[in-house]
Amino acid sequence: MNIKNMKENHKLLAEYKYELGEIDKGYTNRTLYVNISDNTINSKPVTEMMKEKFVGGKGFGLWYLWNATTPTTRWDDSENEIIIAGGPACGITQYAGTGKSLVCSISPLTDIPIDSNVGGYFGPLLKFSGWDALEIQGKSDKDIIVYIDGNNGIVTIEEAPLEAYDAHILGEQLTEMFADNEEDKRNVAVVTAGTGAEHSRFGILNFTFYDQRRKTTRLKQAGRGGIGTVFRNKKLKALIVKFSNVKGDLNNTFEQSIINKTGIKYHKEIHDLDHLQNNMRKIGTANIIEVMDAYDLLPVMNFQYGSHPDTEKIKSTVFIEKYLTQGVQDGCWYGCSMACAKAADNFLLKTGPYKGHRVTVDGPEYENAAGLGANCAIFDPEAILELNFYCDTYGIDTISFGTATAFAMECYERGIINKEITEGLELNFGNFYSSVELLHQMSKGEGFGTVVGQGVNRMKKLFVEKYGANEEFLFDIGMEQKGLEYSEYGSKESLAQQGGYGLTNKGPQHDEAWLIFMDMVNNQIPTFEDKAEALHYYPMFRTWFGLYGFCKLPWNDIVPADNKYTDEPAKVPEHVQNYLDVVYGVTGRKLSVDDMIKESERVYNFQRIFNIRMGKGLRKDDRIPYRSMGPVTKEEYESRQERYDTQLREKIGYAPEGKTTEEKMAALREYRENQYEKLIDAVYKRRGWNSNGVPTLKHLKYLNLELPELMEVIKDLQ
Amino acid sequence: MSHAEVILIIKLNNRDFPWEEGLTIEKIMQIKKFTFPKIIVKVNGNHIEKEDYAETFVNDGDNVEIIHLLAGG
Numbered sequence: 114m115n116i117k118n119m120k121e122n123h124k125l126l127a128e129y130k131y132e133l134g135e136i137d138k139g140y141t142n143r144t145l146y147v148n149i150s151d152n153t154i155n156s157k158p159v160t161e162m163m164k165e166k167f168v169g170g171k172g173f174g175l176w177y178l179w180n181a182t183t184p185t186t187r188w189d190d191s192e193n194e195i196i197i198a199g200g201p202a203c204g205i206t207q208y209a210g211t212g213k214s215l216v217c218s219i220s221p222l223t224d225i226p227i228d229s230n231v232g233g234y235f236g237p238l239l240k241f242s243g244w245d246a247l248e249i250q251g252k253s254d255k256d257i258i259v260y261i262d263g264n265n266g267i268v269t270i271e272e273a274p275l276e277a278y279d280a281h282i283l284g285e286q287l288t289e290m291f292a293d294n295e296e297d298k299r300n301v302a303v304v305t306a307g308t309g310a311e312h313s314r315f316g317i318l319n320f321t322f323y324d325q326r327r328k329t330t331r332l333k334q335a336g337r338g339g340i341g342t343v344f345r346n347k348k349l350k351a352l353i354v355k356f357s358n359v360k361g362d363l364n365n366t367f368e369q370s371i372i373n374k375t376g377i378k379y380h381k382e383i384h385d386l387d388h389l390q391n392n393m394r395k396i397g398t399a400n401i402i403e404v405m406d407a408y409d410l411l412p413v414m415n416f417q418y419g420s421h422p423d424t425e426k427i428k429s430t431v432f433i434e435k436y437l438t439q440g441v442q443d444g445c446w447y448g449c450s451m452a453c454a455k456a457a458d459n460f461l462l463k464t465g466p467y468k469g470h471r472v473t474v475d476g477p478e479y480e481n482a483a484g485l486g487a488n489c490a491i492f493d494p495e496a497i498l499e500l501n502f503y504c505d506t507y508g509i510d511t512i513s514f515g516t517a518t519a520f521a522m523e524c525y526e527r528g529i530i531n532k533e534i535t536e537g538l539e540l541n542f543g544n545f546y547s548s549v550e551l552l553h554q555m556s557k558g559e560g561f562g563t564v565v566g567q568g569v570n571r572m573k574k575l576f577v578e579k580y581g582a583n584e585e586f587l588f589d590i591g592m593e594q595k596g597l598e599y600s601e602y603g604s605k606e607s608l609a610q611q612g613g614y615g616l617t618n619k620g621p622q623h624d625e626a627w628l629i630f631m632d633m634v635n636n637q638i639p640t641f642e643d644k645a646e647a648l649h650y651y652p653m654f655r656t657w658f659g660l661y662g663f664c665k666l667p668w669n670d671i672v673p674a675d676n677k678y679t680d681e682p683a684k685v686p687e688h689v690q691n692y693l694d695v696v697y698g699v700t701g702r703k704l705s706v707d708d709m710i711k712e713s714e715r716v717y718n719f720q721r722i723f724n725i726r727m728g729k730g731l732r733k734d735d736r737i738p739y740r741s742m743g744p745v746t747k748e749e750y751e752s753r754q755e756r757y758d759t760q761l762r763e764k765i766g767y768a769p770e771g772k773t774t775e776e777k778m779a780a781l782r783e784y785r786e787n788q789y790e791k792l793i794d795a796v797y798k799r800r801g802w803n804s805n806g807v808p809t810l811k812h813l814k815y816l817n818l819e820l821p822e823l824m825e826v827i828k829d830l831q
Numbered sequence: 832m833s834h835a836e837v838i839l840i841i842k843l844n845n846r847d848f849p850w851e852e853g854l855t856i857e858k859i860m861q862i863k864k865f866t867f868p869k870i871i872v873k874v875n876g877n878h879i880e881k882e883d884y885a886e887t888f889v890n891d892g893d894n895v896e897i898i899h900l901l902a903g904g
């Protein structure tokens with residue numbers, strides 16, 4: 114690659130100089146605003162109100178997005194923004210999982226705000242360069258990059274016509290271009306999308322970090338909700354930040370010794386216990402593939418089933434033994450002893466424009482193996498790695514792609530669509546070559562790939578309107594809600610998890626609540642009130658990570674040896690205290706668990722009201738497809754007949770004997786749909802919302818969130 | 832129904848579970864396919880360590896808790 118030539122072809126569109134400044138207790142106290150329509154760049158102060166009500170990270174992102182948009186703003190409008198923000202704890206290096214940033218935008222899939230958390234070095238380096246958040250607004254008509262030089266205090270917008278688009282190449286090119294030498298590469302972090310992000314609605318952002326041992330740029334993804342699609346629609350090719358002097362004390366914390374002490378205690382735990390618990394350092398999140406299969410929770414064939422005999426072929430040990438490079442400390446930010454960012458090196462590609470290349474594949478995460486693999490009945494580790502690679506480099510969300518492809522495959526198998534419609538692709542379950550071809554088509558913007566790239570919600574409409582499909586049936590089997598594809602866990606046997614997916618703000622992503630074991634296996638939350646309590650606590654607790662810049666995994670992917678003797682082991686109380694201690698050490702804020710939940714509740718309720726303002730935050734929008742609640746088809750029922758018959762008998766008092774499968778399915782369905790409605794009632798009540806899902810004025814008062822602009826949205830809905 | 836046909840049960844996570852001669856924690860884990868590594872086991876409120884699963888016999892009427900510690904995917 115001729116980097117020099119690429120650089121010489123950059124055309125400077127704007128330049129902005131700033132004072133470097135210092136961080137004070139985790140905050141730089143200003144944010145960077147870049148408008149790429151009129152090429153203006155300026156600095157905005159972070160107000161006390163912002164810190165008090167929104168903390169940072171996702172809170173700041175949503176607040177800026179609210180102010181930038183109107184109820185009619187859509188994802189491709191110029192005023193839509195992409196905001197990247199770390200949070201006050203982002204960038205400390207003494208505790209595990211402290212390099213995350215949150216990205217917010219109006220989503221092309223859902224038309225409401227989306228937030229996605231991501232690792233890599235961009236968030237921390239952005240902060241060290243002087244900025245608590247980066248806010249990008251406007252649209253360019255030429256491909257551009259935005260470069261933040263945190264060493265010299267300069268921000269530029271530059272036309273960048275010659276660089277590649279696909280992430281694994283573009284990340285390398287820009288790292289090379291902006292680093293002074295090999296040693297300097299780790300001081301450069303790049304955000305890119307990819308060619309597929311341009312032609313689908315579920316584009317992702319890839320955040321790089323330079324892996325000095327492998328001598329390659331690695332990619333971490335802000336995956337959900339199509340922010341990469343917004344990025345390419347704005348003609349952004351990349352964002353780059355450079356900061357060369359990373360040290361452990363740059364956050365100018367309130368009391369560093371507390372953070373150090375807490376960090377040392379935690380690192381020892383990882384060292385002593387990880388290999389006995391989740392094996393995160395060897396395999397990363399993919400450790401649960403076979404576990405999900407054993408508990409009938411692995412999505413198989415568009416969530417029809419929960420296990421499959423061939424899962425054996427893609428279980429985690431196969432990836433560990435044959436593909437994932439071992440013995441390397443794979444942290445996505447300095448100081449992460451959990452180090453789960455695994456990679457397969459020297460992987461030989463079999464298809465597409467990079468066929469024959471040997472590449473590093475980041476992953477696979479559990480979601481990728483489940484979504485790209487089992488859900489499409491592709492039980493082949495090399496197929497999963499290849500799909501994983503192309504999703505990342507093309508800038509496509511593995512989860513949405515997996516769920517959307519599984520849906521298209523089921524429609525194909527059931528004759529709802531045919532080969533003529535797919536333009537020759539045989540979209541049977543298990544067909545890797547068709548699946549990967551969809552990806553290549555998304556990259557090129559042609560063929561049936563662009564249809565699948567619209568997502569399940571829009572495919573459903575198209576299949577009904579154009580090909581005469583049965584609308585109700587497609588609603589039942591299309592695994593999306595609010596426009597977002599489901600992530601990869603089966604929820605049929607866990608009412609709480611049906612709520613964990615259905616009662617989220619952004620759509621069915623499990624990062625708010627994962628309650629399947631507590632509910633289905635442990636039976637710890639048997640009543641509606643118990644479930645509602647869990648669906649209050651966990652989403653609030655987990656929102657909090659995104660306010661401060663923490664990674665969620667170190668919270669419960671390992672637990673202290675004596676955790677089992679605590680009152681509520683599922684909450685991992687010692688780790689919760691660790692977080693409170695670290696936040697005290699950084700900011701000087703002494704928080705209790707109640708304060709922590711309240712901080713999240715403010716942002717969570719704010720997001721709910723934001724959804725309402727955009728026309729999608731009421732009870733009707735929390736409806737979920739029946740596939741996520743129970744058996745839609747005869748085959749599904751009959752495959753687990755004993756389970757369902759028993760439930761009919763014991764839970765409903767309905768004798769299954771002598772009944773047809775259809776009759777039994779109808780009785781089960783009526784019961785389960787009714788249960789979900791009752792769950793909604795209980796959860797809304799616990800969250801301080803009325804029966805239509807609207808936060809009450811009283812609740813806003815309790816949260817000290819009585820901002821006039823919020824009251825305006827909800828006052829007539831009380 | 833004759834007495835010989837009465838099914839003996841234990842409580843497993845507060846649900847009925849059939850008891851059989853020689854039932855151990857290890858056996859329950861096999862029957863239920865409980866393979867998740869982070870599990871807490873209690874019998875009548877007493878913690879059972881992993882190395883004791885095979886030797887811990889469960890009696891008719893016992894209250895067994897096998898708690899899977901995963902509250903976040």
Ligand code: SF4
Pocket residue numbers: 209210211212232443444445446449450451452453454664665666667
């Ligand atoms: S636990 Fe994994 S994802 Fe989280 S910060 Fe560490 S390496 Fe990154």
